[in-house]
Every structure is written in structure tokens, then in C-alpha cells.
Amino acid sequence: MAGAPTRKKLRSQEWFDNPDNPGMTALYLERYLNFGLTREELQSGKPLIGIAQTGSDLSPCNRHHLQLAKRIRAGIEAAGGVPFEFPCHPIQETGKRPTASLDRNLAYLSLVEVLYGYPLDGVVLTIGCDKTTPALLMAAATVNIPAIALSVGPMLNGWHKGKRTGSGTIVWESRQRLSAGEIDYDEFMEIVASSAPSTGYCNTMGTATTMNSLAEALGMQLPGSAAIPAPYRERGQISYETGKRIVEMVHEDLKPSDIMTREAFENAIVVNSAIGGSTNAPIHLNAIARHLGVPLDNDDWQKVGHKIPLLVNLQPAGEYLGEDYHHAGGVPAVVAELMKAGLLPHPDAVTVNGRSMGENCAGAVNENHDVIRTVAEPLKKEAGFINLKGNLFDSAIMKTSVISEEFRDRYLMNPADPDAFEGKAAVFDGPEDYHARIDDPAEGIDEHTILFMRGAGPVGYPGGAEVVNMQPPAYLIKKGVHSLPCIGDGRQSGTSGTPSILNASPEAAVGGGLALLKTGDRVRIDLKKGTADILISDEELARRRVALNGNGGYHYPKHQTPWQEIQRAMVDQFDQGMVLKPAVKYQDVAHT
Ligand code: FES
Ligand code: MG
Numbered sequence: 001m002a003g004a005p006t007r008k009k010l011r012s013q014e015w016f017d018n019p020d021n022p023g024m025t026a027l028y029l030e031r032y033l034n035f036g037l038t039r040e041e042l043q044s045g046k047p048l049i050g051i052a053q054t055g056s057d058l059s060p061c062n063r064h065h066l067q068l069a070k071r072i073r074a075g076i077e078a079a080g081g082v083p084f085e086f087p088c089h090p091i092q093e094t095g096k097r098p099t100a101s102l103d104r105n106l107a108y109l110s111l112v113e114v115l116y117g118y119p120l121d122g123v124v125l126t127i128g129c130d131k132t133t134p135a136l137l138m139a140a141a142t143v144n145i146p147a148i149a150l151s152v153g154p155m156l157n158g159w160h161k162g163k164r165t166g167s168g169t170i171v172w173e174s175r176q177r178l179s180a181g182e183i184d185y186d187e188f189m190e191i192v193a194s195s196a197p198s199t200g201y202c203n204t205m206g207t208a209t210t211m212n213s214l215a216e217a218l219g220m221q222l223p224g225s226a227a228i229p230a231p232y233r234e235r236g237q238i239s240y241e242t243g244k245r246i247v248e249m250v251h252e253d254l255k256p257s258d259i260m261t262r263e264a265f266e267n268a269i270v271v272n273s274a275i276g277g278s279t280n281a282p283i284h285l286n287a288i289a290r291h292l293g294v295p296l297d298n299d300d301w302q303k304v305g306h307k308i309p310l311l312v313n314l315q316p317a318g319e320y321l322g323e324d325y326h327h328a329g330g331v332p333a334v335v336a337e338l339m340k341a342g343l344l345p346h347p348d349a350v351t352v353n354g355r356s357m358g359e360n361c362a363g364a365v366n367e368n369h370d371v372i373r374t375v376a377e378p379l380k381k382e383a384g385f386i387n388l389k390g391n392l393f394d395s396a397i398m399k400t401s402v403i404s405e406e407f408r409d410r411y412l413m414n415p416a417d418p419d420a421f422e423g424k425a426a427v428f429d430g431p432e433d434y435h436a437r438i439d440d441p442a443e444g445i446d447e448h449t450i451l452f453m454r455g456a457g458p459v460g461y462p463g464g465a466e467v468v469n470m471q472p473p474a475y476l477i478k479k480g481v482h483s484l485p486c487i488g489d490g491r492q493s494g495t496s497g498t499p500s501i502l503n504a505s506p507e508a509a510v511g512g513g514l515a516l517l518k519t520g521d522r523v524r525i526d527l528k529k530g531t532a533d534i535l536i537s538d539e540e541l542a543r544r545r546v547a548l549n550g551n552g553g554y555h556y557p558k559h560q561t562p563w564q565e566i567q568r569a570m571v572d573q574f575d576q577g578m579v580l581k582p583a584v585k586y587q588d589v590a591h592t
Pocket of ligand 2: 093130493
């Protein structure tokens with residue numbers, strides 16, 4: 001939808017076409033001419049479009065963007081723009097120590113600086129692997145130049161012995177089979193490798209498929225773009241369309257703040273429930289919202305999203321994978337099902353193509369009602385999160401739809417009160433402590449234990465570790481106990497289906513209630529009241545607080561790199577989006 005130019009002069013012309021300061025203009029210009037660009041391209045008011053490239057050899061999930069960028073460039077040029085591709089800090093979820101999420105804010109910072117400091121009129125955000133999506137959207141939010149996201153697309157479906165093998169999910173399953181002695185190390189490796197058959201991001205409904213779907217639900221991607229598998233022809237074609245569209249967006253001056261409104265975030269929360277999205281989504285969406293100055297918190301997630309049904313039948317909650325999601329119709333088909341039931345709160349929210357979410361999705365056909373269910377026949381009724389509070393923390397997220405009958409039978413104290421559970425705590429300080437102690441029968445972990453992981457939040461384990469989904473001791477798995485409830489101040493992989501209470505804020509490392517918990521304490525969770533408490537007196541709690549402070553607070557491992565120290569000094573808690581506190585006051589920086 002090409003509109004009339006609304007800005008007389010493009011931002012890039014402040015660098016490249018400023019006759020009032022010819023010396024400076026020449027200096028800005030000359031090095032961009034020396035690789036073959038012409039003055040006509042740089043000075044005549046053609047939009048200069050950044051391609052924020054997240055693909056590299058270090059980032060296999062996003063590596064296909066190196067190919068797709070050729071199609072993005074072709075689209076930009078066809079629409080009269082000039083492409084400028086540049087690298088982003090790599091963030092590979094599976095490869096980065098201590099955790100990829102430590103780098104989300106680093107990639108954010110560096111992209112803000114690039115978008116602010118160079119002559120770019122708009123930007124294509126190449127998203128994919130888990131943290132690349134929020135990092136790039138956060139930066140676009142802060143700078144607020146026209147921006148459009150492009151998913152790299154999921155991998156093809158994985159197969160092993162005639163069964164679908166899904167990224168991450170198969171690791172958790174096969175790890176249990178390895179512990180139980182059903183398969184050996186080589187077979188374990190072979191099964192896991194089968195789940196990653198092509199270029200692209202995780203083919204399950206993990207954090208990557210979640211965040212790419214939500215980028216579309218927020219209105220930041222072309223309709224249908226999120227679910228197209230990476231190797232498919234349509235992936236190249238939508239890359240071209242994305243390149244064309246960003247040039248038009250510059251002429252229309254359609255900015256992230258016009259698209260990512262409070263209404264758009266509410267739409268995204270509803271879509272997150274319907275797709276069975278990752279518990280990482282609240283952290284990232286709250287972060288993007290904070291950088292835009294849009295109020296959003298975990299109470300909003302419960303209020304807007306909890307009652308929404310689960311429609312998308314993808315692993316880990318269901319059975320299918322990314323190719324099936326695409327063939328069934330992807331995000332537009334999910335939104336269409338929600339709209340038919342009147343569950344999309346804001347069909348009028350504008351999207352990158354200039355049309356509304358409702359206009360984009362109303363006619364979308366659901367091609368497979370087993371992969372994308374209707375609201376009348378969902379996989380689960382209330383698929384969203386609840387936000388728990390108590391003396392353990394001020395906020396923690398739980399996906400109640402993963403609570404099994406087995407869980408209810410083991411922890412339910414009073415059949416007349418089926419939403420309240422009790423168990424005894426086994427407390428671990430970080431993943432290393434967990435691995436060292438979990439299988440030791442002397443720990444006394446049984447089928448009524450609740451596993452606690454602390455020291456795993458944004459400060460304790462810088463960036464917040466994905467370690468709250470803990471498997472039970474091998475001796476319990478052999479007895480048929482496949483999961484124990486887990487609670488912690490870290491995160492959980494979106495590909496895991498363990499019933500967990502996650503992202504507890506404030507974390508132990510900054511003095512949250514988890515730091516006062518002891519192994520053997522009884523803990524009560526009340527889902528109806530939304531509470532999570534250690535069952536000890538206030539006096540005992542106060543005594544433990546004094547003892548903790550006397551001991552210099554909760555101890556966590558030392559910094560290993562300069563960035564870890566900087567991030568720990570400035571980072572906010574999970575419920576606040578884990579943003580860098582000093583960064584949120586910088587909004588709309590391209591225009592101030
Ligand atoms: Fe990169 Fe899952 S590890 S998308
Ligand atoms: Mg992950």
C-alpha cells in the first residue's frame with residue numbers, strides 16, 4: 001500500500017545530502033561511494049534500508065538469513081530503496097555460555113546504537129532463534145524508525161522411526177529414556193540429531209516459534225510470514241515482499257510505536273495462549289512494551305490471556321511440528337479462529353502492511369482442524385498463564401494447562417479445595433548443585449516433593465538460566481514418576497512440558513523470598529487465590545531474613561566477563577522484562 005511521502009526529507013539525507021555542511025557531507029559520503037554506490041542512490045531521497053543480519057556461522061538457527069538477505073535486497077531495490085546489510089551480535093540459544101539470554105540486552109544495545117548512529121531510514125529485522133526476536137524488536141522500539149520483522153522460518157519436521165521428533169522436546173524425552181537405560185548414548189545422539197533436519201529455528205512450539213508468531217500477532221511481520229519453514233520457496237518470496245514493503249513504510253512513516261500499541265500487545269497475549277506459547281514470552285513482550293513506554297505486566301497476562309483456549313496442536317503440548325502449523329494456515333488461521341469466537345480483543349490494530357489484524361486474518365482458512373483446533377473443540381480450555389504471588393515472590397508465571405491428573409492426585413490436600421496443593425521443598429542453588437545432588441537417595445526426594453531452583457535469575461545466573469524444568473531423580477523415573485512440580489527464579493525452555501512456576505521475581509540473588517526457603521519446608525500453592533507461600537510463621541521468616549543479611553545476602557557465582565558484571569549491575573527482574581534499567585528512559589530516540 002504505497003502512500004504519498006509524508007516527510008519532506010529522509011533521515012538519511014541529514015548525513016548524505018546536507019549542502020549547508022559540504023565538508024561533513026563529503027566525509028560521510030565518500031566511503032559509501034567507494035564500494036560502487038552512486039551519488040544518485042545516496043542523495044536523491046531513496047530510502048536507505050538496513051538489513052539487521054542475525055545469521056552467521058555461530059548462529060545456525062538464523063544462518064539461512066544470509067541467503068534470504070539476497071531476496072530482501074531485491075525487494076528493497078525493486079521498491080526504490082537502497083539496502084545496507086550489517087551484522088548483529090550473534091545469539092545462538094543452544095551454543096552460548098552461560099546462557100543466550102544474557103546476550104539479548106547486549107544485542108539490543110548494539111542495534112540501538114547502529115540504528116541511531118547510521119544513516120538508515122528503515123530496517124528489516126531478521127528474526128528467528130529465541131532471543132534474536134525480542135532483542136531486535138526492543139531496539140526497533142527504542143529507536144522508532146520504520147521497521148519490519150522477517151522470520152527465518154522453522155526447520156522442517158524431524159522424523160525418527162516413523163515418528164515426529166521435535167526440537168528440544170525430544171531431548172527432554174530421550175534424556176529420560178537414557179536415564180532409564182532404554183537407549184544408549186549413540187542412539188540418544190541419533191534421535192536428537194533427527195529433530196534438526198534442515199536450516200531454520202526450532203520446529204516445536206518453543207520460544208522461537210512463540211516469539212516469531214507473536215511478532216506477527218503484534219503486527220510487525222507480513223501476514224502468514226511467521227510459520228513458513230525456512231527451506232520453502234515461500235520463505236524466499238516473503239523475504240522479497242518484506243523488502244518491498246519496508247520502503248513503502250518509510251514513505252508512509254509507519255513506525256513501531258504506531259503498530260506496537262497496548263492493543264497490539266493484548267492481541268499478542270491472546271494469540272500466545274491459543275498457540276500454547278512459551279513462558280519466556282511474558283519476559284520478552286514486557287521488555288518490548290517497556291522500551292515503547294506501553295504499560296504491560298504479568299497481571300495483564302493473566303487477565304487478558306488465562307481463559308483463552310489452546311488451539312495449536314504442536315509439541316510439546318500437542319503432537320505436530322512447524323511444517324504442519326504452516327500447512328494448516330499459521331498465525332492468520334489461528335487469529336481467524338479466535339475472531340470467529342469473538343476472542344481477538346483488537347481486530348482494528350494496525351500492522352506493517354498498513355491494514356488491520358482483522359482485515360489481514362478474517363478470510364484466512366484453517367486447512368487442518370487437527371493441527372489448528374476451533375474454539376469449540378480446543379486442546380485445552382484455559383491455556384494462558386496465571387501470575388502467582390506470596391512470601392516466595394511477588395510474581396511468577398504458571399501455565400496451568402500442563403497440570404496433569406497424576407499431579408493433582410499426588411499434591412491435592414483437600415478434595416473440596418481442588419486448586420490448592422502442598423508439598424515439601426527440595427532446594428537447589430543453581431544447575432550445578434541440582435546435577436550434583438538430584439540422584440542421591442539421601443536427599444529424600446519422593447513423589448510428594450516440589451523441586452526448587454534458585455540462583456537462576458537475571459542477576460544470580462546472569463541472563464537467567466533455562467534450568468527450572470528439572471527431571472526427577474532416576475530412581476523415581478524408574479518407578480514411573482516422570483515429573484515433579486518445579487518452582488524457580490530461572491526460566492524454562494519453551495520446548496519442555498514440565499508443570500512449573502517460573503520467572504519468580506524478585507529472584508533469590510536480590511533478596512527475594514526464595515532466598516529464605518530451606519529444604520524440607522512445606523510449601524502451599526493456591527491456584528484459585530493465585531498464591532505461593534512457605535508455610536512458616538512471619539517471625540521465622542523475619543529471623544531467616546536477618547540471618548541472610550548477616551551473611552552478606554544470597555551468594556552467587558562471580559562474574560566471568562565484563563558484560564556479565566555490567567548487566568548484573570543494571571538489569572531489572574523477569575516480571576519487569578529483564579531490561580537494562582537505565583535504557584528504558586530512552587524512547588523514540590531517532591526523533592529526539
Ligand atoms: Fe535456536 Fe531453538 S535453538 S530456535
Ligand atoms: Mg529456549
